[in-house]
Amino acid sequence: MFHTGQLKRLFALMSHVMLVFVWHLPAFAYDDDRTISQVDFNPESFLDINAASFRRALELDWLAANQGFRMAGGSISSNRLYLNSELRLHEALSRQLIFGLSWEQDDFYADRPTGLPQLAVNVYPVENSEFGMAVIGTAAHDKRQADLGYALLWGREPDNHIRFSWLKVDAFHNEKNEFDNDRYTEAGETLTLEGVTQLTPQWLVEFSFERDRPLSLDFDNGAGRFDHKRYEHHLTLYHRYTEDAFWGLEWRILDIAKSRLDVDDSQAQILEYQSFDMFWVGPCCRSKEMTLGLRYDRFDETRANRVVPDESFDYRLSTTQLYASVHDEFTTHQAWDVGLYAGWSNQDRDYAGSLPEGAVEERAEGLEAKLRGSWEYHSANKNSVIRFSLALNLDDVFNDPGDGGAIYYYSRF
Numbered sequence: 001m002f003h004t005g006q007l008k009r010l011f012a013l014m015s016h017v018m019l020v021f022v023w024h025l026p027a028f029a030y031d032d033d034r035t036i037s038q039v040d041f042n043p044e045s046f047l048d049i050n051a052a053s054f055r056r057a058l059e060l061d062w063l064a065a066n067q068g069f070r071m072a073g074g075s076i077s078s079n080r081l082y083l084n085s086e087l088r089l090h091e092a093l094s095r096q097l098i099f100g101l102s103w104e105q106d107d108f109y110a111d112r113p114t115g116l117p118q119l120a121v122n123v124y125p126v127e128n129s130e131f132g133m134a135v136i137g138t139a140a141h142d143k144r145q146a147d148l149g150y151a152l153l154w155g156r157e158p159d160n161h162i163r164f165s166w167l168k169v170d171a172f173h174n175e176k177n178e179f180d181n182d183r184y185t186e187a188g189e190t191l192t193l194e195g196v197t198q199l200t201p202q203w204l205v206e207f208s209f210e211r212d213r214p215l216s217l218d219f220d221n222g223a224g225r226f227d228h229k230r231y232e233h234h235l236t237l238y239h240r241y242t243e244d245a246f247w248g249l250e251w252r253i254l255d256i257a258k259s260r261l262d263v264d265d266s267q268a269q270i271l272e273y274q275s276f277d278m279f280w281v282g283p284c285c286r287s288k289e290m291t292l293g294l295r296y297d298r299f300d301e302t303r304a305n306r307v308v309p310d311e312s313f314d315y316r317l318s319t320t321q322l323y324a325s326v327h328d329e330f331t332t333h334q335a336w337d338v339g340l341y342a343g344w345s346n347q348d349r350d351y352a353g354s355l356p357e358g359a360v361e362e363r364a365e366g367l368e369a370k371l372r373g374s375w376e377y378h379s380a381n382k383n384s385v386i387r388f389s390l391a392l393n394l395d396d397v398f399n400d401p402g403d404g405g406a407i408y409y410y411s412r413f
Contacts, residue, residue: 036303037109037112037271038110041076041347042076043077043317043319043347043366044319044395045077046295046317046345047368048074048391049074049076049082050321051341051370051391052074052075052082053084054070054408055327057289057291060238063158064159065412066090066157067090067091068413069087070408070411071085071408072084073406074404074405077404080110082107082108085103085104087103087104087117088102089102096123098157099120099121100121101118102118103115109271109299116138116145116147118137118138119137119139120134120135120136121134121135122134122156122157131154133153134152134153134165135150136151136167137149144179147167147171148167148168148171149167151164151166152165160197160198161196162193162195162197163193163195165190165192165194166190168187169187169189169212170184171187180220181220182217182218182220183218185218186214186216188212188215190212190213193209194207194209205235206234206235208233210231211230212228212229214227215227215228215229219262223262223263224260224261224263225262227258228257229257230254230256230257232253233251234251235250236248237249237250244282245280245281246280246281247280248279249278250277250278251277252273252276255270256272257269266307267305269302270300272299272301273298273299273300275298276296277294277296278294278295279291288327289326289327290326291339292324294320294321296318296319296320296321300314301315302314309352309353310353310354310356313350313352314349315350317346320344321341321344321368322342322343323341325338325339325372326338334377337374337375338374339372340370340371341370341371342370343367343369345364345367346364347362347363347364367395368395369393369395370391370394370403371392371394372390372391372392372406373389373392385409386408386409388405388407389406390405391404
């Protein structure tokens, strides 16, 4: 059923913007997306994402990586590809000065502009103190894209640490914009609290709480306007109860509200995502590693179209899945990994009016299941891994047996 309250919230977001319909150049894309996202999921998409993701044992090892690069990609049963990439570099010039570079791109619901790497210069005034300060930002040839901010630190990355940061998005945009008449009337700022804490020798917690404060960008002297606000929270808890076994919980929530109002695109959008994953990793069948888990994902999109109200809609995809995988290293450099994923999925899209011309009714509820087979090649010390995967569609094995492929690469330098 279409949520009238959310639709009113979206129209309220747009109503205070007075439009003068004058042609202008598209808004310049920055780290965050300034377009209305085109979401394209299928009922089994969250099973696909889970099957393409890194093994839980690698996720835990990544928390201790000082330098590394990893990338995972896989089909999500549509014309889109799930992509998750991260680069991490930290170099201690001394105990008092550490240089860092980090970059992350997580595209799972829509295509987004590729962000710039974030640079950090961490300074610890007292050599053996855990308290530090940092200057952070992004470097860009076009100075409109450069971000600048500051951070307070307790501890030293990637070990036990907590960091609180403030970042001004496109810090010099209004002063350095020589290309068009776009101007921020409300500058964007990102507040982040993140860290990794070893609570006890057995308990480890990783967390990130991030909030983009509301920003407003006027296009071409007020001919259009873009508004955006966002928050994202991520919390993972690990309990290692033996040397080769652990269990954990992961929780993630994402909320984005944005509107773009101009001669071509007078729409507003709310995107809401929540995920909860409970997992166990331990030995099985002698030298093999087993992973068991229960995961819930829900993605909601509410779209309001000011020009054609009947095209406004409410979309929802929710999936509850059970999964299991077995990892078997059969040589010094090679391993097989087999995973089974089965879940109940519910997808629907409700339009505010009659079904628009060219639109397809999206209502699906039922069992989704897939079997993944993977071959892995890794270095002798297992710091670098590449894995290739193919999947079998178990819920329609005769009519549609193929269920896409995936690849990931993982390396700690």
